[in-house]
Amino acid sequence: MTPEPGEPTIDWVDERLGASPGIRRLLRYVFPEHWTFMFGEIALYAFVVLIGTGVFLALFFQTSTAETTYLGAYAPLHGETMSLAYESTLNLSLNVPAGLLMRQTHHWAALIFIAAIVVHLMRVFFTAAFRKPRDVNWVIGLTMLVLALLEGFAGYSMPDDLLSGMGLAIAYSVAMSIPLVGANLAFLVWGGEFPGSNDFVSRLFIAHVFVIPALLGLLIAAHLAIIMRQHHSQFRGPGRTERNVVGAPMWPGYALRSLGLLAAVAAVLFLLGGLVQINPIWQWGPYEVYNGTNGAQPDWYLGWLIGALRMMPPWEIHFWGDTWVPNPFFGGVLFPGIVFAILYAIPWLDRRFTRDRRRHDLLERPRDNPTRTALGVALFTWVAFVFGAGATDRVLIRFGFPYESQIQFARVATFLVPLIAFFVARKVCRDLQRSEAHPLRGWSGRRLRRTPDGGFEPVEPDEERTLAGEPPAGGPTV
Numbered sequence: 001m002t003p004e005p006g007e008p009t010i011d012w013v014d015e016r017l018g019a020s021p022g023i024r025r026l027l028r029y030v031f032p033e034h035w036t037f038m039f040g041e042i043a044l045y046a047f048v049v050l051i052g053t054g055v056f057l058a059l060f061f062q063t064s065t066a067e068t069t070y071l072g073a074y075a076p077l078h079g080e081t082m083s084l085a086y087e088s089t090l091n092l093s094l095n096v097p098a099g100l101l102m103r104q105t106h107h108w109a110a111l112i113f114i115a116a117i118v119v120h121l122m123r124v125f126f127t128a129a130f131r132k133p134r135d136v137n138w139v140i141g142l143t144m145l146v147l148a149l150l151e152g153f154a155g156y157s158m159p160d161d162l163l164s165g166m167g168l169a170i171a172y173s174v175a176m177s178i179p180l181v182g183a184n185l186a187f188l189v190w191g192g193e194f195p196g197s198n199d200f201v202s203r204l205f206i207a208h209v210f211v212i213p214a215l216l217g218l219l220i221a222a223h224l225a226i227i228m229r230q231h232h233s234q235f236r237g238p239g240r241t242e243r244n245v246v247g248a249p250m251w252p253g254y255a256l257r258s259l260g261l262l263a264a265v266a267a268v269l270f271l272l273g274g275l276v277q278i279n280p281i282w283q284w285g286p287y288e289v290y291n292g293t294n295g296a297q298p299d300w301y302l303g304w305l306i307g308a309l310r311m312m313p314p315w316e317i318h319f320w321g322d323t324w325v326p327n328p329f330f331g332g333v334l335f336p337g338i339v340f341a342i343l344y345a346i347p348w349l350d351r352r353f354t355r356d357r358r359r360h361d362l363l364e365r366p367r368d369n370p371t372r373t374a375l376g377v378a379l380f381t382w383v384a385f386v387f388g389a390g391a392t393d394r395v396l397i398r399f400g401f402p403y404e405s406q407i408q409f410a411r412v413a414t415f416l417v418p419l420i421a422f423f424v425a426r427k428v429c430r431d432l433q434r435s436e437a438h439p440l441r442g443w444s445g446r447r448l449r450r451t452p453d454g455g456f457e458p459v460e461p462d463e464e465r466t467l468a469g470e471p472p473a474g475g476p477t478v
């Protein structure tokens with residue numbers, strides 16, 4: 001009998017490693033199916049694209065801040081004094097074949113990587129997938145988010161252009177503002193007073209191309225291994241219990257679909273990299289402290305910190321005539337510290353207030369716990385609002401709204417808006433819970449209802465009226 005394709009290879013591996021029981025278990029591993037489970041994978045595949053394009057960029061990037069006079073392809077900068085780091089990024093963009101494509105794809109991948117992580121985090125929160133036993137993956141995930149933010153900042157700070165230089169100046173003052181240790185920490189990282197020693201860019205380089213990606217890679221591996229060990233959670237539905245997993249086997253179902261998602265993520269990122277300009281450093285020029293100007297906007301995932309720095313009242317803490325806590329500390333350290341402290345504590349806070357210590361493998365819908373959902377909406381609204389305040393200078397320039405009034409308004413609204421969002425979200429959840437309606441009405445404009453087999457069907461007009469407590473059409477008027 002002719003052997004199956006690949007069989008000799010499997011036999012070879014099996015005879016030496018006895019791997020087939022493990023491989024069989026892996027190939028038969030069941031993954032529950034739901035479109036919201038793709039956000040983690042999108043983050044994963046954006047990370048893969050980041051590594052691939054990053055290796056390409058690292059081959060051409062120079063980590064030195066030694067000065068040179070530019071005579072390269074971009075005429076408007078001819079004769080300009082700049083660092084070798086900036087010049088190598090210019091050459092990478094304008095001289096190296098596919099250099100600009102790789103650079104822009106890398107930058108877009110970073111923006112989408114962090115966006116996918118944030119959406120993934122919200123999915124996990126609003127479906128209560130952080131509950132035991134997945135609280136450990138919640139903590140690992142949050143740590144990956146912190147690393148991803150640092151990695152993004154380190155990455156776009158390396159080219160030594162005007163925009164990233166200004167971002168580093170803000171980061172330096174935030175580091176300096178940390179009480180007691182700030183000055184030493186800043187000197188340690190920057191290698192002296194801002195803009196720092198010649199070693200600073202190479203430190204940033206090692207952190208960006210080695211230390212942080214290695215940590216992220218390790219944590220992602222742990223994250224996925226824990227998911228395999230615990231099994232992925234699933235939504236309630238026919239035949240699904242806390243003790244089983246209903247879904248597609250790893251091979252061929254899940255693996256081929258996931259590979260398709262990888263190809264789609266890579267395709268979208270390279271399309272963006274090829275078609276949509278991002279971070280055109282040749283337009284801002286090299287970084288010189290005296291060239292600092294207004295209107296510098298960081299990458300989106302740092303907007304909330306700029307918003308917090310802008311909104312913070314001029315608080316400072318003085319003792320014995322010395323400034324112990326300078327102002328940047330409140331927006332640049334305390335605010336993000338509070339947000340992440342709340343996020344890290346969520347599994348424990350939830351257990352504390354629900355008194356639920358059981359293991360959960362079935363997910364909740366947001367409507368199933370209106371208070372938790374409303375608190376989550378309030379928290380994310382708060383951060384999103386502060387993020388919006390990061391653009392007050394743009395709003396001033398674009399629409400002429402006075403900067404001070406915007407800041408005054410933001411200082412009040414930043415607490416009012418989340419409060420309103422809390423009550424609105426809780427009301428919507430309670431209504432959905434009561435009506436068991438699908439949150440989105442169907443194409444026919446009629447309300448949809450979940451059928452016992454997990455599908456949806458439109459509610460008949462008469463039944464809709466009954467549900468709304470109205471008499472049937474053509475019946476006696478009240």
Ligand code: HEM
Binds near residue numbers: 037129233
């Ligand atoms: C580099 C960043 C990250 C990557 C690559 C990643 C990847 C993944 C993947 C592929 C899954 C399975 C599919 C899915 O449910 O989406 C997953 C599940 C999970 N992730 Fe992440 N994740 C990341 C960050 C996070 C963050 C920031 C959190 C939370 C704060 C988190 C918490 C979880 C949890 C609890 C699960 C299990 C979900 C369940 O069983 O329903 N992850 N992650």
